[in-house]
Each structure stands twice: as C-alpha cells, then as structure tokens.
Amino acid sequence: MDEVDEHVTVTGESVIVRPVEELYIIRRIIARIMVPLTQLYGLYVIMHGEGGPGGGFQGGVILGSATILYVLVFGVDEAKKRISESLNNLMKSTGVLIYAGIGLLCIIFGGYYLEYYALPLGHPEKASELGILGVEIGIGITVSAVMISIFFDLAERFEK
Amino acid sequence: MITEHFPILLIVVPLTSALSTPLIGTLNKKYCWYTAIFSISLSLFMSLYILNAVMHTGRISYWLGNWEPPYGIEYAIDYLNSYVLVIVTFIALAVTIYSKWSVEKELPEKTVLFYTVYLLLITGLLGITITGDIFNLYVFLEITSLSAYTLVAIGKKRNALVASYNYAILGTISATFILIAIGYLYMVTGTLNMADLSTKLPPLYDSKVVLTALAFFMAGFSIKVALFPLHVWLPDAYTHAPSVVSAILAATSTKVAAYAMIRVMFTVFSPEFIIVRVNITHILSWIAAFAIIVGSVLAIAQVDIKKMLAYSSVAQIGYIMLGIGLSTKLSVTGGILHILNHALMKATLFLVAGAVIYKTGIRNIEEYRGLRREMPLTMLAFTIAALSMIGVPGTVGFVSKWYLLLGALHEGKWVFALVLILSSLLMLVYFWRVIENIYFPKMHVAVAMDGGDKKKELPYTMLVPILILALLCIALGILAFIPLKIVGMISQMLVG
Numbered sequence: 001m002d003e004v005d006e007h008v009t010v011t012g013e014s015v016i017v018r019p020v021e022e023l024y025i026i027r028r029i030i031a032r033i034m035v036p037l038t039q040l041y042g043l044y045v046i047m048h049g050e051g052g053p054g055g056g057f058q059g060g061v062i063l064g065s066a067t068i069l070y071v072l073v074f075g076v077d078e079a080k081k082r083i084s085e086s087l088n089n090l091m092k093s094t095g096v097l098i099y100a101g102i103g104l105l106c107i108i109f110g111g112y113y114l115e116y117y118a119l120p121l122g123h124p125e126k127a128s129e130l131g132i133l134g135v136e137i138g139i140g141i142t143v144s145a146v147m148i149s150i151f152f153d154l155a156e157r158f159e160k
Numbered sequence: 161m162i163t164e165h166f167p168i169l170l171i172v173v174p175l176t177s178a179l180s181t182p183l184i185g186t187l188n189k190k191y192c193w194y195t196a197i198f199s200i201s202l203s204l205f206m207s208l209y210i211l212n213a214v215m216h217t218g219r220i221s222y223w224l225g226n227w228e229p230p231y232g233i234e235y236a237i238d239y240l241n242s243y244v245l246v247i248v249t250f251i252a253l254a255v256t257i258y259s260k261w262s263v264e265k266e267l268p269e270k271t272v273l274f275y276t277v278y279l280l281l282i283t284g285l286l287g288i289t290i291t292g293d294i295f296n297l298y299v300f301l302e303i304t305s306l307s308a309y310t311l312v313a314i315g316k317k318r319n320a321l322v323a324s325y326n327y328a329i330l331g332t333i334s335a336t337f338i339l340i341a342i343g344y345l346y347m348v349t350g351t352l353n354m355a356d357l358s359t360k361l362p363p364l365y366d367s368k369v370v371l372t373a374l375a376f377f378m379a380g381f382s383i384k385v386a387l388f389p390l391h392v393w394l395p396d397a398y399t400h401a402p403s404v405v406s407a408i409l410a411a412t413s414t415k416v417a418a419y420a421m422i423r424v425m426f427t428v429f430s431p432e433f434i435i436v437r438v439n440i441t442h443i444l445s446w447i448a449a450f451a452i453i454v455g456s457v458l459a460i461a462q463v464d465i466k467k468m469l470a471y472s473s474v475a476q477i478g479y480i481m482l483g484i485g486l487s488t489k490l491s492v493t494g495g496i497l498h499i500l501n502h503a504l505m506k507a508t509l510f511l512v513a514g515a516v517i518y519k520t521g522i523r524n525i526e527e528y529r530g531l532r533r534e535m536p537l538t539m540l541a542f543t544i545a546a547l548s549m550i551g552v553p554g555t556v557g558f559v560s561k562w563y564l565l566l567g568a569l570h571e572g573k574w575v576f577a578l579v580l581i582l583s584s585l586l587m588l589v590y591f592w593r594v595i596e597n598i599y600f601p602k603m604h605v606a607v608a609m610d611g612g613d614k615k616k617e618l619p620y621t622m623l624v625p626i627l628i629l630a631l632l633c634i635a636l637g638i639l640a641f642i643p644l645k646i647v648g649m650i651s652q653m654l655v656g
Contacts (some may be wrong), residue, residue, distance in 0.1 A: 039190075086186065093179045100176045106225075113168040114225040 015118025031073040038066035046140040056136035060143025166206045167222040178279035185272030192275040204249040211242040230353035236292025241551040253409045254625040259404040281307040295352045305331045311405040323396035332394045337380030344373035353621030384417035388451030389476045398470035403514025411507035445485025449579045456586035491567025492651040501556035508545035508629040529601030541630035546591040548633045555637040
C-alpha cells in the first residue's frame with residue numbers, strides 16, 4: 001500500500017496514523033454501493049441475453065468487473081476471503097460443463113447436440129428459450145471466473 | 161442411435177474431460193492420467209467407427225442443433241478427415257499412455273495443468289479436422305494454438321518461454337491471416353460453410369478479393385505447417401518443450417495444419433482453380449523441395465537430438481507438401497500417406513528421445529554411445545524409426561517416398577526426383593550419426609542411469625507405446641495396402 005505511506009509522510013510527525021478502515025472513506029462507501037449494483041446489472045445482462053443485447057459473455061465480464069472493483073478498493077487478501085481460489089477454479093470449469101452438459105442432455109432426449117427443442121420443458125419454443133438461458137448462465141459463470149483469476153494473477157504479481 | 165452422434169461426441173468427450181481435469185486433479189493428481197486415457201480411448205473408438213462408416217456409406221454430415229447448413233454449423237466427414245481423425249486419436253493415445261512417468265518427472269508440480277491443456281489441444285486438433293465450417297475451423301485452430309503455446313511454455317528451462325513467445329507471435333500472425341482470408345470469402349459469398357463456399361466460389365474466381373483470400377490462406381497455413389522459410393518457430397519450440405509435448409506437436413499438430421491447408425485448397429477452392437488457373441501448386445512444390453533440402457542440411461548440423469528431430473520435421477513436412485504440390489494422383493497418394501507415416505515415425509523418435517531424457521538426462525547425440533547396453537529395446541525402436549525415415553524398403557518411410565518418386569517421374573519432373581534421392585542421403589547422414597553412436601561407439605562410456613527404477617529399462621507405460629509405434633513402422637510398411645486403400649480413395653477424391 002504505497003499510497004498510505006505517502007499520506008503519512010506528507011502530514012508530518014504530529015499526525016496520528018489512522019487504521020486502514022477509516023482511510024479513503026469515500027472510495028470504500030462508493031464501492032460498497034457500486035459492487036452489488038454492478039453484480040445485479042451483470043446478472044440482468046446474462047438473463048436477458050437471449051432476447052436482447054448482451055448475453056453470457058458480456059454479463060460475465062460485468063459480473064467479473066464488480067469483483068475487480070472490490071479488489072481495487074479492499075485489496076487482494078480481503079477479496080480472496082470472499083472468493084477463494086479453489087471456488088474460482090470450480091466456477092471456471094463448471095460454467096463450460098453446464099454448456100456441454102445441456103448439449104448432451106439434448107442428445108439424451110433424442111435431439112441433436114444443442115437442439116434445445118428436444119428438451120422436455122413443455123412447449124418446444126419454451127424449451128429453446130430455457131436451453132439458451134442455461135447456456136448463457138454457463139458462459140457467464142466461466143467468463144466472470146476467468147476475468148477474476150486473470151486479475152488476481154496480475155494483482156498478486158504487482159504486490160510482490 | 162448414439163452412433164449417429166459420434167461426430168460431435170468425438171469433440172465433446174475430450175473437451176469435457178479437459179474441463180473436468182482441474183476438478184478431478186484437486187482430488188488426486190494421479191486421476192488426471194486416467195481421465196486422459198479414458199477420454200482419448202473413447203475418441204479413438206469413435207474415430208475408428210466413423211472411418212468405417214465413411215468407408216461404407218460415404219460422406220457423413222452432422223448438423224449442430226439440427227440447424228440446416230449453410231445456416232448452422234456442420235460437421236462434415238469424408239475419406240480425408242476420417243483418416244486424419246484416426247491418426248490424431250491413435251497417436252494421442254500412444255503419447256498419453258507414455259506421458260504418465262515423463263510428466264511426473266519433468267513437470268511434477270504442473271501435472272493437473274498439463275493434462276488440462278493437453279486435452280484441450282487434442283480437442284482443438286480433432287475439431288479442426290472434423291468441422292465443415294470454415295469459421296469453426298478458425299476457432300478450433302485458435303484453441304489448438306493457444307494450448308500449444310502454453311504447453312511449450314510449461315517447459316522447465318527459461319528458453320522454453322522464449323520459444324513459446326516466438327511461436328505465439330508467428331502463430332498469431334498466421335491466425336490473423338487466416339481470419340482475414342475467411343473474412344474476404346465471407347464478404348463475396350456470404351457463407352462460411354465449406355461445401356456451400358465451393359459451389360458459390362467458381363463464378364467469382366476472377367475476383368481479386370478471392371485471389372487475395374487464397375494468398376492469405378496459403379501464407380497463414382504455411383506458418384502453421386512450418387513450411388520453409390516460415391518454419392523458424394518450430395525448432396526452438398520442439399526443442400525446449402517437455403518431451404511429451406514435442407512428441408504430440410511433431411506427430412499431430414503440423415499434420416492437422418497440413419490437412420487444413422489441403423482442405424482449403426481442394427474443397428473450398430477447387431483443384432481446377434489452384435492447379436490450372438492460379439497454379440499455386442507449382443510454387444508450393446518448389447518451396448517444398450527447398451524445405452526438404454534445407455531442413456535436412458540444418459538437421460545435420462545439430463548436436464541436440466530433439467533439435468535434430470525438429471529440423472528433420474521441417475524436411476518431412478516438405479515431403480507432404482511436395483506430394484500436394486505435384487498434384488498428380490500418385491504424388492498426392494504419397495503426400496497423404498506420408499501424413500500417417502511421418503506421424504508414426506516422428507512420434508517414435510521423439511518418444512525415444514524423451515525416454516532417454518527421462519532415464520539419463522542425455523540430449524547430446526555424442527553421449528548416446530553406450531545406450532545400447534542400458535536401453536536395448538528403446539534403441540531398437542529408435543533404429544527402426546530412423547531407418548524408416550531414411551526410407552529403407554520394408555518400412556513405412558519407403559512406401560510414401562516411393563509414391564512421391566513415382567509421381568515426380570511420371571510428370572517428368574526430374575528435379576524433384578533428384579531432391580527426393582538427395583534428401584534420403586542427407587537423412588542417412590544425420591540418422592547414421594546417432595545409430596553409429598549407439599551401436600558402434602569408439603569407446604564405451606558408462607552412463608549414469610538416475611531416472612526411475614534402476615533395474616528396468618523403462619516403465620512399461622513408456623516402453624510399450626514406443627515399441628508398438630516402432631512395430632507399426634514396419635507392419636504398415638509391409639502391409640502397405642491397408643492404409644493405401646483409404647489413401648487411394650482420398651487421392652481419387654482430391655485430384656481424380
């Protein structure tokens with residue numbers, strides 16, 4: 001934390017060094033408000049991918065960027081308490097496995113690979129919509145996890 | 161029936177196992193190897209089934225999501241792909257079985273990472289081969305390339321990073337060229353399906369856009385195939401990569417790139433266009449001739465066994481391209497057959513080089529003296545594969561060279577016949593150097609055998625794949641009619 005040191009030297013000897021929690025109060029409060037809102041927006045983009053602009057990839061990036069904002073403000077260690085590396089690795093694989101799994105389900109229910117019409121979810125068009133939604137969710141999970149892990153890698157190297 | 165879905169399952173099985181490997185690896189690192197073996201065996205089974213089906217019923221087409229091509233993505237399999245699919249899955253299985261101890265010794269901390277990326281590489285290679293959609297081909301090409309850069313960079317020494325970086329830069333340039341070419345074709349035809357492109361392109365053959373696309377395709381694929389003079393990434397990448405990676409890249413990745421090049425030249429464009437109108441095959445055959453000579457000469461100059469084999473790969477790719485470039489039925493048969501033969505021989509040679517590194521850490525050819533006593537079976541396999549590379553009758557190398565020679569003579573192109581004979585002599589020079597060190601050393605030097613079990617020559621999982629591949633180098637040389645039956649149909653399809 002280079003910036004904290006700078007802050008202390010400028011103010012001179014007589015200043016009491018405050019705990020980190022009290023420093024940068026504006027940044028912290030704004031991040032507290034922004035992170036959940038960004039996540040919500042990311043989820044919105046994922047859920048509306050099949051009917052409007054956006055989708056799993058874009059939504060996943062937004063979802064990942066919420067965590068990146070959290071890391072920028074609260075630091076890598078704090079963020080790792082929330083999203084551990086093993087959970088992140090799990091998410092990276094699961095997302096694509098959901099995608100491939102939905103494709104395989106279509107084969108099991110008698111269709112071709114990724115032929116959502118074949119899924120037994122009521123009306124074929126409803127099945128198609130839900131199938132695409134499932135795929136988008138899978139993509140979203142993987143993309144956000146990959147974004148986070150790339151940023152973790154870079155941030156850790158920077159801190160060293 | 162489930163067999164109907166084999167074309168897609170061939171891709172999905174290695175893909176899902178690649179993605180499950182990190183999860184399985186957290187349980188126990190050893191399970192990764194079993195996962196890889198299991199999924200690649202399944203793929204081999206499926207590709208053999210597909211080959212059989214194609215031989216009986218002709219072209220197979222699989223529509224993803226049941227969307228009719230050209231609107232949806234199509235997996236189209238004819239004689240050529242099914243043949244390459246079997247080669248890739250078979251070599252991959254042999255290399256995977258071998259990989260267990262080699263990876264454990266060379267990359268003890270990165271086992272999970274290795275198997276994940278390795279399976280992704282196989283997925284990409286199979287995807288390039290099976291797809292009938294040219295943009296899909298590009299996507300799989302990127303999957304293959306990115307995993308190949310990673311696998312090269314995984315190597316222990318710092319040189320591996322430099323090699324991987326060079327590979328990445330050239331590979332990216334090549335991928336960009338291919339993407340530009342695809343974009344041009346899409347611009348003038350509005351389709352990405354290969355079969356559809358081949359019907360829509362002929363009226364546009366005079367268009368400069370189509371010519372530019374062809375030029376970009378050829379340049380892009382030449383880098384991927386490592387055709388001289390665009391081979392510069394290859395020797396370093398193969399030398400510094402882990403042994404298993406060198407084997408799989410040398411045996412399959414350049415072959416698949418060669419397949420993609422053939423597919424674009426003969427299916428997307430037509431033989432009539434590339435041979436008669438533009439005559440790009442003529443240029444290709446001359447470049448290939450240079451590749452053969454230069455690759456062989458550079459191989460003579462090497463002291464590191466892996467680097468020697470890498471330069472020899474440059475020459476061997478020249479053979480495949482020469483066969484395509486001469487584009488008569490005989491020479492194409494030789495070129496396509498050499499895809500299989502070179503995969504077998506190079507896989508054997510690189511696996512032996514890796515086994516020697518595993519057991520003794522030796523990379524220098526001079527130090528091979530004395531290995532005859534310590535590793536007799538391994539050295540026998542090396543000798544068989546080396547003789548096959550030289551083209552001794554009774555081995556696979558002879559058959560494909562014979563067809564290439566016949567093809568050149570049939571056309572009255574004496575220069576290429578001379579190139580083929582000269583290159584065989586050059587190969588004799590550099591392989592004899594190794595064989596001489598193995599069997600007729602000037603003095604015996606005791607070799608320190610520090611790897612693995614001291615009593616055994618090699619662990620069985622390493623020895624058996626090497627011996628099977630070496631045996632196939634002879635078996636398919638004597639029983640050459642088996643691959644020739646398929647290859648004959650392929651060359652009939654391409655230029656007949």
